[in-house]
Amino acid sequence: MARKKKPDEVDKLVRELTKNATAEELLNDSGLLKELKKRLVETALEAELTDHLGYEKHSPDGRGTGNSRNGDFEPKLVRKRQVRLPGFDDKVLSLYSRGMTTREIQDHLLEIYDVDVSPALISKVTDAVLDEVRAWQNRPLDAVWPILYLDAIHLKIRTEGRVQNRAVYLALGIDLTGNKELLGLWIGESEGAKFWLGVLTELSSRGVQDVLIAAVDGLTGFPEAIESVFPKTEVQLCIVHMVRNSLRYVPWKSKWAVLKDLKLVYQAATAEAAEQALDAFEKTWGEAFPMAVKAWRSRWENVIPFFGYPDSSLAVHRADFPQRI
Numbered sequence: 001m002a003r004k005k006k007p008d009e010v011d012k013l014v015r016e017l018t019k020n021a022t023a024e025e026l027l028n029d030s031g032l033l034k035e036l037k038k039r040l041v042e043t044a045l046e047a048e049l050t051d052h053l054g055y056e057k058h059s060p061d062g063r064g065t066g067n068s069r070n071g072d073f074e075p076k077l078v079r080k081r082q083v084r085l086p087g088f089d090d091k092v093l094s095l096y097s098r099g100m101t102t103r104e105i106q107d108h109l110l111e112i113y114d115v116d117v118s119p120a121l122i123s124k125v126t127d128a129v130l131d132e133v134r135a136w137q138n139r140p141l142d143a144v145w146p147i148l149y150l151d152a153i154h155l156k157i158r159t160e161g162r163v164q165n166r167a168v169y170l171a172l173g174i175d176l177t178g179n180k181e182l183l184g185l186w187i188g189e190s191e192g193a194k195f196w197l198g199v200l201t202e203l204s205s206r207g208v209q210d211v212l213i214a215a216v217d218g219l220t221g222f223p224e225a226i227e228s229v230f231p232k233t234e235v236q237l238c239i240v241h242m243v244r245n246s247l248r249y250v251p252w253k254s255k256w257a258v259l260k261d262l263k264l265v266y267q268a269a270t271a272e273a274a275e276q277a278l279d280a281f282e283k284t285w286g287e288a289f290p291m292a293v294k295a296w297r298s299r300w301e302n303v304i305p306f307f308g309y310p311d312s313s314l315a316v317h318r319a320d321f322p323q324r325i
Contacts, residue, residue: 103119106118106119137184137185138206139206140206140207141173141183141203141206141207141208142173142175142176142207142208143207143208143209143210144176144208144209144210144211144212145173145174145175145208145210145211145212146174146175146176146212146213147173147174147211147212147213147214147215148171148172148173148174148183148211148213148214148215148233149170149171149172149173149174149215149216150169150170150171150196150199150214150215150216150222150226151169151170151216151217151238152167152168152169152170152188152191153167153168153170154166154167154168154191155168157187166187166188166189167187167188167189167190167191167195168185168186168187169185169186169187169188169191169195169196169199170182170184170185171183171184171199171203183203183208184199184202184203186198186199186202191219192219192221193219193220193221193222193224193225194221194225196219196222196225196226197225197228197229200225200226200228200229200230201229203229204229204230208230210230210232210233211226211230211233212233212234213233213234213235213236213305214226214230214233214234214235214236215236215237215238216235216236216237216238217237217238217241218237218238218241218242218245218295218299222235223235223302234305235302235305236302236305236306237299237302237303239266239303239306242266242295242296242299242303243259243262243266245295246258246262246291246292246293246295246296247259247292249289249291249292249295250289250292254288254289258285258289258292261277261280261281261284261285262281264277264280264281265277265278265281265296266303268307270307271304271307271308274303274304274307275300275304278293278296278297278300281293281296282297
């Protein structure tokens with residue numbers, strides 16, 4: 001094994017290499033740094049081959065062995081027919097995901113890593129991933145899903161040269177074995193029931209025939225959109241969204257007291273107990289915050305389904321689950 005150089009030996013080597021050299025001579029396109037990287041890779045590859053064969057280049061030991069240095073040797077630093085070093089594709093995809101164009105990625109790689117690549121190569125890398133994404137997005141799905149979480153998150157996405165706020169729709173399913181699976185991602189201008197209807201229709205076309213419980217937020221028209229595609233599905237409104245929505249009508253100084261009484265509603269043991277707690281909540285807060293009470297009363301039918309399931313299944317009432325994946 002080669003002896004590892006000590007820090008003072010490395011410093012001495014660096015001083016020797018850079019002696020009497022200007023910054024431009026070291027760092028320009030034909031400078032020492034670029035040539036040094038080239039020589040290091042070539043030397044490492046040559047050392048690999050020598051170690052594999054057991055003799056140096058031009059050594060008499062290699063006579064009569066044919067073209068052995070170009071035979072069955074498989075280098076580890078740069079594989080045969082490899083045109084990109086490990087990690088290159090990951091760097092390109094990371095920059096592309098941040099909204100950079102192929103030209104901007106080319107300039108960035110040249111500036112930071114001193115690597116000049118063509119926009120065509122960058123497009124080849126990104127297109128290969130996009131093909132995989134399209135195949136994943138259109139893959140067939142199981143016919144039955146016990147639980148389906150539907151929610152949207154809002155992200156800043158670069159489109160047509162501008163960074164815009166866009167809604168990313170997520171469908172996260174729990175299969176018959178209890179495993180989670182992301183069924184798909186869709187990007188829209190903003191969250192709306194009409195767009196969700198298109199998402200649900202696509203899931204149906206990909207093989208989904210029945211969903212037992214759909215956990216969703218309180219978006220207007222959402223339950224109706226689900227019913228139009230999966231008429232037997234039980235719609236469960238997300239309690240987290242319900243709480244957030246009702247607290248919008250409550251001033252800050254009263255929020256903790258209101259929240260304490262709301263917990264008695266959604267943490268009740270049965271639907272009957274929950275309704276009694278809601279009656280008590282309305283008696284206490286109805287006059288001061290009528291809209292907070294109405295937020296629950298108007299959607300009560302889609303609030304209580306989870307009470308009909310065992311305690312271990314109470315997670316179905318959290319439609320914000322996809323946001324936490």
